[in-house]
Amino acid sequence: MTVNTPIYMDYQSTTPMDPRVLEAMLPYFTNLFGHPSSRNHSFGWAAEQAVDAAREQVAELIGASAKEVIFTSGGTEAINLAIKGVADMYAEKGRHMVVAVTDSRPVQDVVKHLVRERGFEVTELKVDKEGRVSADDVRAALRPDTVLVSVMMANNEIGTVQDMAAIGKVAKEAGVIFFTDATEAVGKVPVDVQAMGIDLLALTGHKIYGPKGVGALYVRRKNPRVRLSAQIDGGGHERGMRSGTLNVPGVAGLGKAAELCRTEMAAESVRIAALRDRLEAGILAALDEVSVNGSRSHRLPHNLNISFAYVEGESMLMGLKEVALASGSACTTATLEPSYVIRALGVSEELAHSSLRFSIGRFTTAEEVEFVIGRVVETITRLREMSPLYEMAKEGIDLSQVHWSAH
Numbered sequence: 081m082t083v084n085t086p087i088y089m090d091y092q093s094t095t096p097m098d099p100r101v102l103e104a105m106l107p108y109f110t111n112l113f114g115h116p117s118s119r120n121h122s123f124g125w126a127a128e129q130a131v132d133a134a135r136e137q138v139a140e141l142i143g144a145s146a147k148e149v150i151f152t153s154g155g156t157e158a159i160n161l162a163i164k165g166v167a168d169m170y171a172e173k174g175r176h177m178v179v180a181v182t183d184s185r186p187v188q189d190v191v192k193h194l195v196r197e198r199g200f201e202v203t204e205l206k207v208d209k210e211g212r213v214s215a216d217d218v219r220a221a222l223r224p225d226t227v228l229v230s231v232m233m234a235n236n237e238i239g240t241v242q243d244m245a246a247i248g249k250v251a252k253e254a255g256v257i258f259f260t261d262a263t264e265a266v267g268k269v270p271v272d273v274q275a276m277g278i279d280l281l282a283l284t285g286h287k288i289y290g291p292k293g294v295g296a297l298y299v300r301r302k303n304p305r306v307r308l309s310a311q312i313d314g315g316g317h318e319r320g321m322r323s324g325t326l327n328v329p330g331v332a333g334l335g336k337a338a339e340l341c342r343t344e345m346a347a348e349s350v351r352i353a354a355l356r357d358r359l360e361a362g363i364l365a366a367l368d369e370v371s372v373n374g375s376r377s378h379r380l381p382h383n384l385n386i387s388f389a390y391v392e393g394e395s396m397l398m399g400l401k402e403v404a405l406a407s408g409s410a411c412t413t414a415t416l417e418p419s420y421v422i423r424a425l426g427v428s429e430e431l432a433h434s435s436l437r438f439s440i441g442r443f444t445t446a447e448e449v450e451f452v453i454g455r456v457v458e459t460i461t462r463l464r465e466m467s468p469l470y471e472m473a474k475e476g477i478d479l480s481q482v483h484w485s486a487h
């Protein structure tokens with residue numbers, strides 16, 4: 081068994097680019113360098129053609145039409161354009177939004193900005209212990225002044241996939257715009273903006289084996305026609321919603337990445353889910369006091385989030401240097417905060433700190449999975465041998481009843 085270390089198991093943070101995507105991008109850096117808005121010569125036409133083709137490719141992956149795709153600099157910009165664009169455009173209707181508690185950091189930050197700077201009110205949707213939002217809760221949270229419902233399609237930490245069609249139906253019935261951060265879902269699970277009743281959808285290239293620095297926002301044009309206030313003014317590009325010369329090589333790469341996902345997703349998901357299931361089974365069979373965070377049945381095929389009781393995320397990462405992983409603690413400026421997503425499931429702070437996210441993908445091999453199972457089991461076992469808490473728990477002492485004396 082040969083594996084090269086370090087092994088990359090952080091695909092939900094970013095994916096390596098598919099070589100076929102790079103191939104599709106290269107001509108637009110050199111020979112085909114034209115400006116896609118230059119109408120008077122073949123340099124411009126070639127660039128425009130590439131952008132049009134990419135728009136089709138992205139649209140096809142999500143069941144949209146090409147005119148509904150607005151290219152941006154990535155997921156974060158698409159999220160900003162969607163939420164702030166609605167806030168500005170529909171200001172007369174109201175200043176209330178409904179947002180899932182596990183929604184992504186960029187969504188949370190944009191909404192916080194609107195609350196702080198613009199007097200918006202937010203109703204936070206709770207999730208069940210698997211991380212799912214209930215459509216009934218969405219209905220109950222709606223008000224006459226609600227302008228937006230935001231529920232991310234698939235979570236970046238725990239991989240939980242939401243029942244988008246049910247939530248979309250509630251939003252549609254109430255005539256409220258339904259936005260989703262789908263950056264983690266697109267290309268991994270089937271997405272259909274029609275069947276799911278989605279009005280606005282953010283996606284990004286670098287989570288689907290495309291380049292960084294390019295993404296897209298789907299903006300519904302029919303039933304209803306969603307209008308957005310531009311957040312970047314300039315030459316009126318992208319139907320006036322997002323000015324600025326397009327990153328043509330990036331856009332071409334995003335298009336190619338979308339096409340590859342569309343044609344290969346069905347087979348790829350089966351292969352990747354099998355590797356993930358093997359990783360999960362291998363770890364769970366060899367270690368006690370471990371628990372899977374999120375949903376077993378509604379989960380992205382490439383995600384596995386596990387809490388290893390009595391060991392701390394940072395020390396696990398230190399011990400697992402040959403594997404690139406994410407932990408359930410977010411490094412803020414001074415402190416280590418447990419993941420708000422895992423906390424929202426009702427998991428304790430300690431167990432949230434004890435969690436690791438394994439995310440695999442297109443280039444993960446069975447050998448890598450076996451190697452990582454071995455290293456994880458070895459590392460956790462060693463760390464627990466040094467853990468007095470684990471020892472006490474094994475002796476049957478109820479740790480919640482222990483009174484610690486302060487020295």
Ligand SMILES: *Cc1c(COP(=O)(O)O)cnc(C)c1O
Pocket residue numbers: 092093153154155156157184185186236261263264284285286287293294295
């Ligand atoms: C990666 C990611 C983003 C941000 O996309 P960028 O292209 O990096 O700006 C937003 N939301 C989620 C859930 C993501 O995983």
